[in-house]
Amino acid sequence: MKSAVIVFPGINRERDMARALTLMSGRAPAMVWHADIALPAGTDLVVIPGGFSYGDYLRCGAIAARAPIMNAVRGFVAKGGLLLAVCNGFQIACEAGLLPGVLMRNAQLRFICRDVYLRVERSDTAFTRGYNAGQVIRVPVAHGEGNYIADGETIARLEGEGRVAFRYSSPDGMVDPNWNHNGAMNAIAGIINEHGNVLGMMPHPENHVEAAMGRTDGRGLFAGLVDHFKLAA
Amino acid sequence: MGEGFEPSARHVISNEPAITPELIAQHGLRPGEYERIVKLIGREPSFTELGIFSAMWNEHCSYKSSRMHLRTLPTKAPWVIQGPGENAGVIGIGDGLAVVFKMESHNHPSYIEPYQGAATGVGGILRDVFTMGARPIACLNALSFGDPKHPKTRSLVAGVVAGIGGYGNSFGVPTVGGEVRFDRRYDDNILVNAMAVGLADADKIFYSAASGVGMPIVYLGSKTGRDGIHGATMASAEFGADAEEKRPTVQVGDPFSEKLLLEACLEIMAKGCVIAIQDMGAAGLTCSAVEMGAKGDLGVTLDLDKVPCREIGMSAYEMMLSESQERMLMVLKPEKEQEAEAIFRKWGLDFAIVGETTPTKRFIVRHGGALMADLPIKELGDEAPLYERHFIQNKRRPVIDAASVKPPLANADALEQLIGSPDLCSKRWVWEQYDYIILGNTVQRPGGDAAVVRINDGPKALALTSDVTPRYCEADSFVGGKQAVAEAWRNLTAVGAQPLAVTDNLNFGNPERPDIMGQLVGCIRGIGEACRALDFPVVSGNVSLYNETKISGQDVGRAILPTPTIGGVGLLDAFTKSMTLAFKAEGESVLLLGETRGWLGQSLYLRDICGREEGAPPPVDLTAEKRNGDFVRALIGEGLLTAVHDVSDGGLLVALAEMAMASGIGAVLQAPSTIPPHAFWFGEDQARYVVTATDARRVSERARAAAVPLLHLGATGGAVLALDGERALPVEELKRRFEAWLPAYMAGVENGLGAI
Numbered sequence: 001m002k003s004a005v006i007v008f009p010g011i012n013r014e015r016d017m018a019r020a021l022t023l024m025s026g027r028a029p030a031m032v033w034h035a036d037i038a039l040p041a042g043t044d045l046v047v048i049p050g051g052f053s054y055g056d057y058l059r060c061g062a063i064a065a066r067a068p069i070m071n072a073v074r075g076f077v078a079k080g081g082l083l084l085a086v087c088n089g090f091q092i093a094c095e096a097g098l099l100p101g102v103l104m105r106n107a108q109l110r111f112i113c114r115d116v117y118l119r120v121e122r123s124d125t126a127f128t129r130g131y132n133a134g135q136v137i138r139v140p141v142a143h144g145e146g147n148y149i150a151d152g153e154t155i156a157r158l159e160g161e162g163r164v165a166f167r168y169s170s171p172d173g174m175v176d177p178n179w180n181h182n183g184a185m186n187a188i189a190g191i192i193n194e195h196g197n198v199l200g201m202m203p204h205p206e207n208h209v210e211a212a213m214g215r216t217d218g219r220g221l222f223a224g225l226v227d228h229f230k231l232a233a
Numbered sequence: 234m235g236e237g238f239e240p241s242a243r244h245v246i247s248n249e250p251a252i253t254p255e256l257i258a259q260h261g262l263r264p265g266e267y268e269r270i271v272k273l274i275g276r277e278p279s280f281t282e283l284g285i286f287s288a289m290w291n292e293h294c295s296y297k298s299s300r301m302h303l304r305t306l307p308t309k310a311p312w313v314i315q316g317p318g319e320n321a322g323v324i325g326i327g328d329g330l331a332v333v334f335k336m337e338s339h340n341h342p343s344y345i346e347p348y349q350g351a352a353t354g355v356g357g358i359l360r361d362v363f364t365m366g367a368r369p370i371a372c373l374n375a376l377s378f379g380d381p382k383h384p385k386t387r388s389l390v391a392g393v394v395a396g397i398g399g400y401g402n403s404f405g406v407p408t409v410g411g412e413v414r415f416d417r418r419y420d421d422n423i424l425v426n427a428m429a430v431g432l433a434d435a436d437k438i439f440y441s442a443a444s445g446v447g448m449p450i451v452y453l454g455s456k457t458g459r460d461g462i463h464g465a466t467m468a469s470a471e472f473g474a475d476a477e478e479k480r481p482t483v484q485v486g487d488p489f490s491e492k493l494l495l496e497a498c499l500e501i502m503a504k505g506c507v508i509a510i511q512d513m514g515a516a517g518l519t520c521s522a523v524e525m526g527a528k529g530d531l532g533v534t535l536d537l538d539k540v541p542c543r544e545i546g547m548s549a550y551e552m553m554l555s556e557s558q559e560r561m562l563m564v565l566k567p568e569k570e571q572e573a574e575a576i577f578r579k580w581g582l583d584f585a586i587v588g589e590t591t592p593t594k595r596f597i598v599r600h601g602g603a604l605m606a607d608l609p610i611k612e613l614g615d616e617a618p619l620y621e622r623h624f625i626q627n628k629r630r631p632v633i634d635a636a637s638v639k640p641p642l643a644n645a646d647a648l649e650q651l652i653g654s655p656d657l658c659s660k661r662w663v664w665e666q667y668d669y670i671i672l673g674n675t676v677q678r679p680g681g682d683a684a685v686v687r688i689n690d691g692p693k694a695l696a697l698t699s700d701v702t703p704r705y706c707e708a709d710s711f712v713g714g715k716q717a718v719a720e721a722w723r724n725l726t727a728v729g730a731q732p733l734a735v736t737d738n739l740n741f742g743n744p745e746r747p748d749i750m751g752q753l754v755g756c757i758r759g760i761g762e763a764c765r766a767l768d769f770p771v772v773s774g775n776v777s778l779y780n781e782t783k784i785s786g787q788d789v790g791r792a793i794l795p796t797p798t799i800g801g802v803g804l805l806d807a808f809t810k811s812m813t814l815a816f817k818a819e820g821e822s823v824l825l826l827g828e829t830r831g832w833l834g835q836s837l838y839l840r841d842i843c844g845r846e847e848g849a850p851p852p853v854d855l856t857a858e859k860r861n862g863d864f865v866r867a868l869i870g871e872g873l874l875t876a877v878h879d880v881s882d883g884g885l886l887v888a889l890a891e892m893a894m895a896s897g898i899g900a901v902l903q904a905p906s907t908i909p910p911h912a913f914w915f916g917e918d919q920a921r922y923v924v925t926a927t928d929a930r931r932v933s934e935r936a937r938a939a940a941v942p943l944l945h946l947g948a949t950g951g952a953v954l955a956l957d958g959e960r961a962l963p964v965e966e967l968k969r970r971f972e973a974w975l976p977a978y979m980a981g982v983e984n985g986l987g988a989i
Contacts, residue, residue, distance in 0.1 A: 012405025055489025
């Protein structure tokens with residue numbers, strides 16, 4: 001699996017992501033600077049990692065969505081390439097129009113860093129094939145603006161088309177306001193686009209790939225992607 | 234008078250305000266200090282020069298009250314690469330790696346403007362670390378707030394915590410530990426002490442001493458604005474009734490620029506472009522330029538027309554005293570100028586050659602073609618006033634006989650109350666606002682005895698902690714100083730680390746008061762003694778004085794509790810062997826290591842349950858500390874222990890409750906009959922650890938051989954803490970109380986526990 005991690009100024013989880021990708025795919029990703037205009041030839045997977053691109057000084061992700069490299073990313077996605085967008089990456093993907101909706105400030109108006117439980121809603125996507133549908137995984141979140149919101153029509157469409165990939169839940173998989181730390185609509189933690197080749201999610205699977213750092217629940221996502229490309233080859 | 238000084242007409246600088254006694258006083262300079270300036274330069278200083286002197290000679294930058302006492306601290310060990318005097322301390326950890334760390338206060342700004350004050354405190358300490366060539370890998374912070382009932386406390390907590398998170402999270406460094414306390418003595422002067430830890434190659438450390446004549450001095454980072462002018466001077470005086478009016482002296486932080494500055498600095502360092510580097514912190518351009526020149530025995534000439542400014546029309550005075558953030562000064566290898574500039578341009582940062590080094594040892598500042606300052610550079614730093622201030626030792630307080638303290642509550646009720654109290658309750662509400670997992674190396678998260686952070690891909694890891702018990706320091710500053718060091722050493726030991734070195738952040742009131750000066754002197758003596766005994770040298774630090782507020786109609790201000798925060802760093806050979814405090818399984822033996830006398834003087838039990846702030850603090854026997862700690866560390870290394878927790882604030886029962894709450898597993902426990910039960914459970918005797926083991930006999934034999942006192946307390950199991958003669962305490966209920974207070978307080982609601 002040949003991956004490319006996009007680095008905007010102010011992105012700060014690119015090392016975490018690169019380490020997880022290297023660990024799980026056996027191959028270090030290319031690090032692509034925001035001012036570049038092309039992705040490395042033969043890229044299988046593009047990743048937009050977390051952080052505070054351009055300081056998040058306008059709206060989270062709004063400036064990054066208009067960076068030079070994003071034209072290449074849009075082109076890559078249009079041709080069916082896989083894009084994993086995590087945390088600030090999710091915000092950027094929404095701002096870039098690659099995913100619907102927007103990430104608002106957390107309901108309690110504070111930054112929250114903690115482990116949360118996610119219910120995996122489907123296992124038949126390239127991103128979630130490493131899990132079983134209904135499985136509950138535990139991964140960390142670290143964000144101030146992860147409260148997913150979209151208009152009623154969009155939410156209905158996302159739900160109707162089964163495009164919610166992950167939902168915040170209790171440890172036994174129940175959707176419950178007490179376990180939805182940021183107040184996201186329908187407890188949405190991650191969604192895919194209509195073609196299933198873009199995943200945006202707020203939690204950080206890349207931070208739970210080693211037992212010594214807490215858990216290994218994040219491995220399934222990367223292992224699934226590696227499998228996906230193995231099968232495709 | 235300095236060498237090479239030639240008084241002449243060129244020193245007469247017109248167009249500036251006249252120097253009046255009022256102006257001198259406004260600059261925080263005493264009349265005697267001003268006379269010293271005139272004598273030193275042989276004439277009246279210009280307005281800009283007066284500003285430069287005030288920046289260099291204030292307490293914050295010159296350590297004029299503390300310097301002679303700080304010299305007594307031990308600063309050397311085979312693993313120390315750089316002790317105090319640079320931007321941060323440096324220790325070697327093997328494999329060609331070095332750890333760079335320091336703690337620094339941002340107390341005054343954080344009280345006036347909590348979000349920006351705390352944020353720029355974090356930014357400043359991060360810069361200190363990466364200035365030396367290290368990539369920051371962890372932050373900690375020690376916060377002291379006023380009485381929860383004080384009307385300002387809640388908003389100060391909210392602002393400071395958001396500010397620390399806002400800066401550290403965006404910069405991308407994990408904030409992994411620290412402490413939060415509440416006491417009415419911090420009502421008008423909160424403390425925000427931030428510590429940063431970085432990792433560098435041991436042979437690629439960068440220092441601030443310039444070398445070579447005619448080398449370009451480069452200004453890097455953000456533009457200079459009018460923010461923070463006189464910040465360091467403000468931090469060198471007590472607050473009056475006008476504290477709130479000092480908001481313009483607080484800087485505004487930009488973590489995004491700092492992140493870019495980090496990456497750009499590390500890149501040009503790796504390319505070998507840098508001769509010397511100094512961050513612009515307190516007193517900005519003045520302090521950084523003077524230090525680089527003075528340390529290198531060189532003069533410095535600055536051309537302020539070249540300084541990138543945020544606003545037009547800034548005067549030389551303003552530029553020299555601005556504390557705008559995210560700026561650096563660097564002496565560059567001339568042949569690498571273009572390469573360095575290209576790197577900074579790539580990161581979108583300002584890069585300007587603003588001066589050069591000279592052989593004259595003079596600090597010369599030009600602006601708009603005019604000479605604005607011409608001062609002897611060595612004397613600006615080295616000839617700063619040094620005061621041997623009068624001090625009186627604090628009076629010894631009586632030892633409290635535990636048997637004379639009648640327990641007002643059953644011990645089970647006292648425990649419930651203590652773990653739900655502001656000082657002992659869970660600080661989750663605070664640390665969940667910090668990203669403590671970024672960089673993917675956090676082995677032990679906040680909430681344990683010490684944070685553990687893996688080094689690169691391991692196997693080594695660092696243990697990090699910050700500690701001090703201010704009420705002990707006030708009751709007996711010598712013992713309190715020792716205890717702060719001992720507790721930091723113990724916390725590092727409890728996770729299995731070998732303690733290596735400390736940074737100290739000494740927060741006190743007005744040193745011109747003999748009693749306050751006595752606290753400072755006593756604490757430094759105690760810190761020195763403990764650091765020597767524990768082979769735990771001081772490699773960096775910061776002194777914050779004048780944490781005091783004048784009260785109208787009274788001569789003596791209200792000072793904070795003496796708070797010498799100790800930041801400790803230890804090393805683990807293998808991160809996989811780090812020990813945690815949670816009970817691991819049912820049916821394991823619970824053992825207490827170290828001697829228990831039932832010391833209630835200055836304990837939280839006496840203060841919070843009995844309402845008495847009295848007595849001598851627990852004595853600190855450094856021989857016992859070393860023996861017991863070395864024993865615990867050896868047993869952890871051999872895999873004989875399953876959980877370890879140091880016993881500190883709140884005493885033994887609080888420590889046991891924390892071990893139970895962290896795991897959900899209860900325990901059945903007995904107290905010996907020789908000590909009154911409340912004194913046994915809540916006394917704060919030092920040098921103690923609670924451990925669990927599967928093979929208690931082996932641990933006992935080893936303890937006997939090492940002459941470490943050991944007591945069998947009972948065994949883990951069940952879902953309650955069961956003490957003989959007390960009602961059983963469900964662990965879930967303890968946890969609920971432990972987690973309840975702070976979120977309820979911050980939400981402004983009664984938490985139903987009657988604690989506030």
